[in-house]
């Protein structure tokens with residue numbers, strides 16, 4: 426199957442060829458015809474599957490007809506990075522169409538965005554907070570919106586955007602096409618979908634399943650041994666780029682500094698940096714000028730760098746969904762990738778949650794010189810396909826202690842990204 430099957434406008438096909446796409450990905454095959462038919466879509470798909478083009482191409486097709494410079498499509502996304510990336514995809518695929526898109530997000534001056542809106546655009550890709558501000562100032566008019574996309578809806582929900590999204594939707598015409606994409610389907614997203622979508626077609630591309638192109642493995646390590654282990658892993662990571670995730674902004678900053686001091690070409694990407702600093706860091710990594718990017722979850726949303734050969738969880742994430750998002754940054758578009766997790770004894774419960782969610786196990790690897798003490802409650806459950814098992818001694822702690830630690834960690838995690 427090739428893109429001609431969709432009978433898209435020649436100017437759009439020119440953009441597809443220029444982007445180097447030869448055949449549609451599974452989500453594009455399933456979704457593009459449905460969107461072209463004007464149906465609402467509930468898309469369950471991870472990043473790295475080609476979902477952006479799956480909605481961008483039919484939107485471009487729809488907007489080819491009708492008045493130019495009038496805002497007719499709105500894409501809501503959780504982070505600035507993702508809005509920029511989607512905008513870049515629109516610019517690339519729509520380069521010959523003359524359709525214009527604009528990004529709208531906070532943390533930067535609103536003036537250029539307001540000027541852009543006044544000059545007339547066809548598509549806005551926005552984070553909900555700034556969009557609501559502009560709506561309040563009456564500098565954006567949503568009355569002609571024909572298509573609404575909610576991208577990475579689960580992440581927008583996690584970030585507390587649901588009330589803002591509801592207010593934005595209230596300003597849109599009732600008659601419109603709505604497309605909702607999410608990597609996971611927590612019950613809140615399901616009820617939002619029921620509320621917002623009209624008779625939707627559900628398209629599901631391996632929900633929460635690991636991408637087949639990613640190899641997942643873990644190393645047991647004590648908290649104090651993590652940095653040394655990471656340096657060893659980086660020494661053996663080959664020529665590809667490495668994305669390292671930490672739990673907090675502070676840890677990302679500190680670790681990036683320590684890695685640089687140890688001679689690794691590294692930069693950080695975390696929420697305390699200004700938008701300009703974040704963009705500069707992303708640009709350095711995207712262009713391959715640094716090998717390692719140390720990031721927090723929120724800052725890393727939307728990172729699309731095809732040369733990422735390894736994702737390393739320096740700290741395990743707090744949810745299985747976040748694990749899917751993080752690791753989906755490697756193995757993109759069928760390139761092979763490796764996802765490694767540094768796991769402390771306290772993390773083993775989360776490992777089991779991740780494994781249950783993925784429906785498979787993380788390969789157990791062991792690094793010489795890194796011994797770990799395990800207590801009985803944390804002893805790993807028997808798993809199939811285990812390659813190697815960490816050497817274990819057993820230490821006693823009470824289950825209530827462990828629960829407390831894990832709850833505290835969850836609370837502080839939400840604040841610190």
Ligand code: AMP
Nearest residue numbers: 446448449450472473474475476477478
């Ligand atoms: P996404 O899942 O939308 O973040 O896309 C992941 C990556 O796949 C991006 O770098 C896209 O440019 C690329 N991509 C999307 N569709 C195709 C396709 N049909 N053929 C090759 N690459 C694609």
